[in-house]
Amino acid sequence: MSNTLQFTAISGVNSEDAVCYILEIDEAKILLDCGSYEDYSGETLAQLQRVARQVDAVLLSHPDAAHLGAYPLAFSRYGMTCPAYATQAAHLMGRLCMQDVVRSLRAREEFALFDERDVDAAFENITPLQYSQPKTLSGKHSDIVITAYAAGHSIGGAIWTISNGAEVVLYAIDFNQMNEKHLNRCSLMEGSTGTVAQRLMRPTLLITDSYNALYKLPTRAKRAESFLDSINSAVKRGGNVLVPVDSAARVLEIAYVVNEWWPKDKRRRDSHALFLLARCGRKTKSFAQSLIGWMADSIESQLSNKDGKPFELRHITVVQSMDELDRKMRSDPKSRTRARKAVVLATLEGMSLGYSQELFVRWASDKNNAIVLPQRGPPKSPTRDLFNKWWEHTQGNLPRGSPVKLVAPTLLPGADVQVTIKRRVPLEGSELEEWIALDKRRKEQEAARDAIMQRNRTMLDSDDMSSNGDSDDEGTRDMGIVPTVREVDVEAFSEIDLEMERLRGGQSYDLYVKERGRVRGLDAQNQSYCMFPFQEKIRRVDEYGEIYDLEKYMQVEETDDVDFVPEAENAYESEPEDENDGRPTKSVMERIRVDVRCKVSFVDMEGRADGTSVSNILVQIIPKRLVLVHGTSASTQALADYCRDPQVPVTKDIYTPGVGEILNVSSGLNAYKVKLTDALFKQVQLANVQGSMLGYVSGRIKYAQNDDLPVLDVDSSGMAKAWLPPTFIGDSKLSLLRGVLESRGIPARFDSEGTLVCDNAIAIRRGVKKNGNAEAIRVQGNPTAEYYLIRSIVYEHFATV
Numbered sequence: 001m002s003n004t005l006q007f008t009a010i011s012g013v014n015s016e017d018a019v020c021y022i023l024e025i026d027e028a029k030i031l032l033d034c035g036s037y038e039d040y041s042g043e044t045l046a047q048l049q050r051v052a053r054q055v056d057a058v059l060l061s062h063p064d065a066a067h068l069g070a071y072p073l074a075f076s077r078y079g080m081t082c083p084a085y086a087t088q089a090a091h092l093m094g095r096l097c098m099q100d101v102v103r104s105l106r107a108r109e110e111f112a113l114f115d116e117r118d119v120d121a122a123f124e125n126i127t128p129l130q131y132s133q134p135k136t137l138s139g140k141h142s143d144i145v146i147t148a149y150a151a152g153h154s155i156g157g158a159i160w161t162i163s164n165g166a167e168v169v170l171y172a173i174d175f176n177q178m179n180e181k182h183l184n185r186c187s188l189m190e191g192s193t194g195t196v197a198q199r200l201m202r203p204t205l206l207i208t209d210s211y212n213a214l215y216k217l218p219t220r221a222k223r224a225e226s227f228l229d230s231i232n233s234a235v236k237r238g239g240n241v242l243v244p245v246d247s248a249a250r251v252l253e254i255a256y257v258v259n260e261w262w263p264k265d266k267r268r269r270d271s272h273a274l275f276l277l278a279r280c281g282r283k284t285k286s287f288a289q290s291l292i293g294w295m296a297d298s299i300e301s302q303l304s305n306k307d308g309k310p311f312e313l314r315h316i317t318v319v320q321s322m323d324e325l326d327r328k329m330r331s332d333p334k335s336r337t338r339a340r341k342a343v344v345l346a347t348l349e350g351m352s353l354g355y356s357q358e359l360f361v362r363w364a365s366d367k368n369n370a371i372v373l374p375q376r377g378p379p380k381s382p383t384r385d386l387f388n389k390w391w392e393h394t395q396g397n398l399p400r401g402s403p404v405k406l407v408a409p410t411l412l413p414g415a416d417v418q419v420t421i422k423r424r425v426p427l428e429g430s431e432l433e434e435w436i437a438l439d440k441r442r443k444e445q446e447a448a449r450d451a452i453m454q455r456n457r458t459m460l461d462s463d464d465m466s467s468n469g470d471s472d473d474e475g476t477r478d479m480g481i482v483p484t485v486r487e488v489d490v491e492a493f494s495e496i497d498l499e500m501e502r503l504r505g506g507q508s509y510d511l512y513v514k515e516r517g518r519v520r521g522l523d524a525q526n527q528s529y530c531m532f533p534f535q536e537k538i539r540r541v542d543e544y545g546e547i548y549d550l551e552k553y554m555q556v557e558e559t560d561d562v563d564f565v566p567e568a569e570n571a572y573e574s575e576p577e578d579e580n581d582g583r584p585t586k587s588v589m590e591r592i593r594v595d596v597r598c599k600v601s602f603v604d605m606e607g608r609a610d611g612t613s614v615s616n617i618l619v620q621i622i623p624k625r626l627v628l629v630h631g632t633s634a635s636t637q638a639l640a641d642y643c644r645d646p647q648v649p650v651t652k653d654i655y656t657p658g659v660g661e662i663l664n665v666s667s668g669l670n671a672y673k674v675k676l677t678d679a680l681f682k683q684v685q686l687a688n689v690q691g692s693m694l695g696y697v698s699g700r701i702k703y704a705q706n707d708d709l710p711v712l713d714v715d716s717s718g719m720a721k722a723w724l725p726p727t728f729i730g731d732s733k734l735s736l737l738r739g740v741l742e743s744r745g746i747p748a749r750f751d752s753e754g755t756l757v758c759d760n761a762i763a764i765r766r767g768v769k770k771n772g773n774a775e776a777i778r779v780q781g782n783p784t785a786e787y788y789l790i791r792s793i794v795y796e797h798f799a800t801v
């Protein structure tokens with residue numbers, strides 16, 4: 001039975017939009033990432049809403065908005081409550097990322113799609129995993145196994161494998177093959193040879209991105225040096241520096257690099273302060289310190305140092321509001337008359353939202369300041385607009401395929417960037433008076449309704465506990481169960497609205513609803529009614545005795561032992577959500593064009609593999625089918641053309657889908673599940689092939705009763721004893737075989753035709769069949785003792801079944 005594989009792109013194909021894809025394996029629908037940027041609009045969310053309730057599992061790759069920005073919305077509003085999976089680090093940092101986004105949105109407008117409670121609820125639904133931890137999906141799709149491997153782009157970033165029988169899907173986007181300061185490289189690479197790990201080779205389907213296909217980068221060391229030089233040049237001029245960063249992913253690498261470099265110059269420390277400005281900045285730093293095990297080996301080794309505190313970032317001051325930043329900059333310890341300059345890592349990276357936008361508008365017009373971009377930013381954002389202008393000015397004449405030039409911060413003549421500013425301002429005048437009147441009326445209505453509900457509930461409790469003559473309720477009263485207001489005839493509440501008006505008017509009437517709607521017999525006894533406004537205290541009981549309210553008897557522990565916390569460190573620890581102190585506000589929007597007179601620099605610190613690295617890795621992975629996503633149309637087409645080149649040894653089944661296009665990427669393999677009997681299994685000779693046990697089996701299929709799987713039993717006929725030619729399984733590279741022969745003391749070399757010549761007497765070559773596939777290795781030479789020795793070594797190199 002062959003598995004059916006289908007791939008559908010919701011967002012993030014032929015563009016650099018947020019990523020969101022659906023992979024269908026037979027009847028299982030797996031959502032690969034659930035990204036959205038801060039605008040939360042467009043057709044992408046509409047398509048996500050249509051399929052949200054059909055999804056069986058969600059895999060989240062990285063802790064940033066591009067990969068999980070729409071997950072809280074889909075969970076809380078679209079009904080996508082299926083199991084979700086992410087690594088433990090991505091789970092923690094992704095929650096911080098979304099909390100920062102929500103707080104930034106609510107600080108500028110009445111954002112109602114979801115709030116922080118929805119974020120918390122959504123991330124509580126995520127199952128955290130470790131790297132290389134196989135996880136079987138729950139329910140009817142228990143035959144699908146998912147495994148996360150390190151991606152290297154962000155802390156906890158994952159490359160996913162999804163396995164189902166013979167089908168293996170490798171989902172690898174936004175990975176980094178190079179070690180960084182705070183992260184190891186991705187698990188695709190192993191050892192120091194730069195080769196792809198065998199456990200991730202030859203997948204049935206590879207889904208990867210073409211984001212940097214047209215992008216060739218200088219070395220990481222040169223880029224880090226250029227990034228720090230760009231900051232230092234503005235510091236020497238006496239200007240402020242803005243570095244837009246994300247909330248919880250790449251900000252860790254940037255902060256660590258700057259923190260290590262900052263104390264090397266005393267004059268820089270005296271003239272400037274280094275800040276991280278983020279609404280969840282303190283939590284980001286604290287959580288990062290708790291995730292040392294997910295970071296680079298060099299940072300993890302600092303745990304063994306008695307005086308070392310890994311990832312302390314001691315030279316960075318974390319601030320969580322613009323007021324706190326302004327106050328810190330004014331408090332210059334060297335001078336009381338002038339304000340201190342600053343280098344600020346501010347969220348968010350797109351400058352369309354958050355503190356980075358406010359600092360951009362404030363600092364861009366000063367020629368002494370500088371804006372250093374470590375990331376290109378989301379599409380259509382001010383950061384992307386500024387990057388495009390910088391690229392045209394500095395890299396416009398760059399030949400295709402050439403490395404990006406590292407240039408010093410430069411002025412962009414005539415550059416201006418359109419920014420949409422939304423902010424909440426306090427109500428004033430008639431608007432404030434109208435809001436106060438409406439709020440007062442709303443509170444009165446709520447108070448009146450609560451009073452009536454409580455009054456009727458008390459009367460019902462009293463009457464139900466005192467009337468013991470009704471056989472219908474005898475059992476429930478004996479158990480201490482008192483009917484609630486919801487159990488009373490609905491008709492009884494028709495007078496509540498009228499009663500609220502009477503209460504507001506100063507009138508009060510007794511409502512008695514117990515007998516309403518009850519049918520009594522002719523022999524009904526006279527009923528007693530309440531005559532005075534007196535409520536007897538009712539003692540509630542259950543089968544164990546009287547019920548007590550424990551909160552009334554709990555003692556509040558009072559202690560005078562309070563840990564001393566310095567005022568400067570504790571002043572903003574509460575992290576208030578509402579920056580207007582609860583005052584009534586309204587949202588105002590303004591579109592302005594910012595005249596960029598400061599110097600601008602871009603140095604790639606995104607932590608992604610460039611085009612050359614991606615091309616080399618694709619050749620080594622050797623996928624059977626390839627789907628290219630998350631890149632512009634030009635970069636996607638360029639990478640597809642490279643793979644289609646006949647000289648490139650990679651699959652030619654390449655797909656570049658559009659949004660909403662359904663691809664059938666099934667391999668056509670026929671895989672069946674059978675059970676082996678113990679008698680047959682004892683006859684199988686197993687060989688170890690790359691960590692798996694492989695053997696040849698011949699038997700007869702039987703169908704057992706009350707068993708869904710067929711049974712393969714011993715075949716007693718003559719067919720099972722017939723001779724079959726041996727099959728050799730293993731890596732057929734002659735270069736590896738040459739190393740094996742030389743280790744056994746047999747000299748071997750390659751001639752001009754690629755034939756492996758052993759001791760100038762025996763030739764080892766591979767033939768080629770008509771269909772182009774590699775044939776079994778041939779050993780040619782005179783039948784001497786040396787020939788049989790070499791042949792036996794070749795046999796030992798492969799597994800024989």
